[in-house]
Amino acid sequence: MSKVHPYNLLHNPWIPVVWRSDAAEPRPRKIGIREALLRAPEIRCISHTAPFIEFGLHRLLITIVLDAYIVAGQRPTVGRVRQMLEARQFDWSVLEPYLDQHKNAFELWDSDRPFLQRKGAKDKRAEAVVRMFAAIPSGTNVVHWNHFAEDETRITEEVAAQFLTTVSPWNFKTKPGEARTLAGEPPMYALVLGERLSQTIALNLPRPSGRVTARQERDRGPVWRTPLDDLAKLPKVPTVAQGFTWPVRVIELQNNGARVAKAMNRCAYKDRTKRERERKGNLFAWRDPNAGTESGKFLVNHIKVRPGVPVWRDAVPLFLVASEGDMLRGEPPWNSAKGIVRRSRPEAITNALRVLEEDQFRVAVYGMRKKSGGGGDMKVEEWFRSVLALPSEVARDSRLSARAFDAFKTTQKVANALQTALRMLRAPSEVRKTARKDTHGDEGDALAAFWQGLEPVLTHSYLEALANNDSKAEDDLWGKLRRQAREAFSRAAGPQRRTADGLFRIANARNRLEGRLAGLLPKSSREKSEGSA
Secondary structure, three states, rough: OOOOOOOOOOOOOOOOEEEEEOOOOOOOOOOOOHHHHOOHHHHEEEOOOOOOHHHHHHHHHHHHHHHHHOOOOOOHHHHHHHHHHOOOOOOHHHHHHHHHOOHHHEOOOOOOOOOOOOOOOOOOOOHHHHOOOOOOOOOOOOOOOOOOOOOOEEEHHHHHHHHHHHHHHOOOOOOOOOOOEEEEEOOOEEEEEOOOOOHHHHOOOOHHHHHHHHHHHHHHOOOOOOOOOOOOOOOOOHHHHHHHHOOEEEEEEEEEOOOOEEEEEEOOEOOOOHHHHHHOOOOOOOOOOOOOOEEOOOOOEEOOOOOOOOOHHHHHHHHHHOOOEEEEEEOOOOOOOEEEEEOOOOOOHHEEEEOOOOEEEEEEEEEEEEEEEOOEEEEEEEEEEEEEEHHHHHHHHHHHHHHHHHHHHHHHHHHHHHHHOOOOOHHHHHHHHOOOOOOOOOHHHHHHHHHHHHHHHHHHHHHHHHHHOOOOOOHHHHHHHHHHHHHHHHHHHHOOOOOOOOHHHHHHHHHHHHHHHHHHHHOOOOHHHHOOO
16 A cells, blocks of 8 residues: 545535536535535536436435534524525534534545544455446446456546445345345435425434434444444434444555555445344334335335336335325235235435425436346346436325325236236247246337326326326226237237238137226226217
8 A cells, every 4th residue: 555645525625516507606526525515505406327326425414414504503403404494504503513523524634533444353364346336347246348357457446435335235246145235225215306405405304203212323323423333233213314424344445655556345234134134124224315115014125127917017105005005905025924014215305395385396216126137146237227207296295195005006907907918918838838827028018118108197287186086086097007008918919910920819819908908007098978879
């Protein structure tokens, strides 16, 4: 390791931001933590090409603001968050002494407590730094084309610091049995967006949950205030600030001048197996405020993105679930005893709806999608950031949200009926070659087109109709569902028209689809009047 030089993240420019048009000069593209918090009202957003870095940077700033107010005896509540939104800025008399007190902990190369690292992790040899982050070609479980050795890669201190903020919420490097994150496999995170960075931070400040006491929050803060050195004695019920900086990995960077080439990076603890979690529950009692959950008698499962399903398809109904949770029967997400679980939306959304006065609220959804690579190995297929704008009234009113939830369930049943009809189009030779439940290329394309055509309906026009108390909201939706299902089926059936056997399969499949549509979708008022005439 070369001679250590200072690189303090409070002052050095490393957070990429987008300024508002009314912001004062100068407007640098990257700034430090202190300037980001001081000028948060002038900043529109944090923006990074890697979605998980963008989320990690937001979580870092949220944690700092949350803990600073806790230490000052002004723990954010609904009332205090309203005051922050009205003032459009944070109380600098709270933040400044906090940052000054912990300034050494935001030094990337501090001799005692470097930023989000643990000094003295000498029990594991240093590896190429790219192994701790999936976006750079390396030995991670992500497919890249790369034509040089891992050891040849050098990253800047700015990038290294950004990488460190992603470890707790994402952690791409694990082996079987090792803990992934405090929430298990990285879930689908929701970040409520404001018009200014100050508003985004305030809207995502977790309110007191009742799972820990005020004294515990004061005594147990993020790792830069209350380090968790003894990994054998990690608290079973972390506070929010602890959970946001949870030491899922023990990391120590090694520098080469102003570049970082290697890092010691090992697992902090072993997680419970799937069978142990089903019997005993999670190793730590944790509900991430920015993630939805499904909870049973013992286990709390953070909701992840499903393979092959559009992000909005899972996110919209989840965000509209009533704040007290939705009881699900007969839909076990695990092999639980009776399959009775409760699905709850992210607490951050419920908290934001308590203070927002706008007709719509915007949510950025962050996540990654994985697929099996065979032999139990899992490969990261994609990571994403998707922004949704949803009517506040539908999310607040349990009656309206229940109607929306039922509409999504009906839509899923229509999609299932369409998939069955598409499988009936297969030639006998194709049926014998592959499993019946496998989705073929043409079938997948037809289903993708079905969902793509419904996205503007289910994420916008239908929800707006509900918010406006339109009595014909469902009638219009059923009509669009029928039309979209029929169009998707017709496109997939086109190539089958070349043979008599193909025409026969089309007729059978179409009859099956129409029968299911008739049973699932009530006739509209106009169709009923036409039928009676």
